[in-house]
Amino acid sequence: MLKGKTALITGSTSGIGLGIARSFAAQGSNIVFNGFGDAKEIEALQADVQKEYGVETAYHGADMSRPAHIEAMMQFAAERFGAVDILVNNAGIQHVANIEDFPVEKWDAIIAINLSSAFHTTRLALPAMKAKNWGRIINIASVHGLIGSAQKSAYVAAKHGIVGLTKVTALENAHSGITCNAICPGWVLTPLVQQQVDARARQQGISNEEAKKGLLMEKQPSGEFVTPQQLGELAVFLSSDAASQVRGVAWNMDGGWVAQ
Ligand code: NAD
Numbered sequence: 001m002l003k004g005k006t007a008l009i010t011g012s013t014s015g016i017g018l019g020i021a022r023s024f025a026a027q028g029s030n031i032v033f034n035g036f037g038d039a040k041e042i043e044a045l046q047a048d049v050q051k052e053y054g055v056e057t058a059y060h061g062a063d064m065s066r067p068a069h070i071e072a073m074m075q076f077a078a079e080r081f082g083a084v085d086i087l088v089n090n091a092g093i094q095h096v097a098n099i100e101d102f103p104v105e106k107w108d109a110i111i112a113i114n115l116s117s118a119f120h121t122t123r124l125a126l127p128a129m130k131a132k133n134w135g136r137i138i139n140i141a142s143v144h145g146l147i148g149s150a151q152k153s154a155y156v157a158a159k160h161g162i163v164g165l166t167k168v169t170a171l172e173n174a175h176s177g178i179t180c181n182a183i184c185p186g187w188v189l190t191p192l193v194q195q196q197v198d199a200r201a202r203q204q205g206i207s208n209e210e211a212k213k214g215l216l217m218e219k220q221p222s223g224e225f226v227t228p229q230q231l232g233e234l235a236v237f238l239s240s241d242a243a244s245q246v247r248g249v250a251w252n253m254d255g256g257w258v259a260q
Pocket residue numbers: 010011012013014015016017034035036037062063064065090091092093113114140141142143184185186187188189190191192193
């Protein structure tokens with residue numbers, strides 16, 4: 001069902017976005033990659049996905065903090081593949097500090113990348129989805145879109161914001177074949193979280209493995225990380241016909257974090 005569709009995943013050169021890109025490619029969707037990284041490595045990544053799944057891929061290096069870059073990326077995707085059928089707003093960054101110490105430029109960057117970029121991609125993707133009366137918009141929020149944690153003011157605000165944006169996008173398109181939903185992961189061991197593991201190991205003078213365990217024990221009852229592959233499978237389900245009446249939800253996959 002997703003064969004021949006075009007999926008654009010922001011922040012797909014690493015971590016969760018890459019896992020989601022692979023899951024859609026496995027369904028036969030063409031992939032538009034976005035994100036930062038070494039040009040050679042990104043080329044190799046594209047070649048690998050093309051070879052493994054027999055799909056077409058493209059890459060645009062738009063900076064998600066810059067609306068003009070986002071406009072250029074959406075235009076590029078439309079020119080390359082006709083339209084974006086599946087939009088996954090995934091690019092995100094983190095910064096950890098108390099509010100009074102939180103650098104203003106970090107606040108602005110997190111709101112721009114983790115929240116406003118999804119408004120821009122969504123407003124630019126919707127006209128073509130409406131023309132086809134089919135589309136899937138999946139926003140990668142976080143458990144922090146549902147609950148808070150100390151020292152993550154910008155991240156928690158942006159993720160609660162994107163859950164709100166998800167609901168409005170779903171409602172405005174409720175009478176159409178376009179759905180919008182959010183996925184709320186708990187801890188996933190990606191470079192974004194490895195930085196937090198490293199900081200914990202440094203601060204507490206413990207090993208990397210002990211820091212990982214400590215991080216999980218604190219919040220995630222399963223004691224295990226969620227994987228990018230599992231999140232990719234959930235995104236594929238939300239894009240399926242079976243999920244056509246799943247609209248405006250914030251679906252957590254979090255090892256039990258939010259159940260506590
Ligand atoms: P990651 O650091 O592995 O990947 C982030 C991706 O975003 C990379 O491809 C990076 O190049 C890209 N990116 C960063 N800034 C960008 C910018 N300005 N413009 C374009 N691309 C940019 O992180 P991840 O853990 O895979 O996170 C992906 C998403 O999942 C984020 O929105 C994050 O908040 C969310 N999330 C992660 C976790 C977790 O535990 N890792 C949990 C919940 C939610």
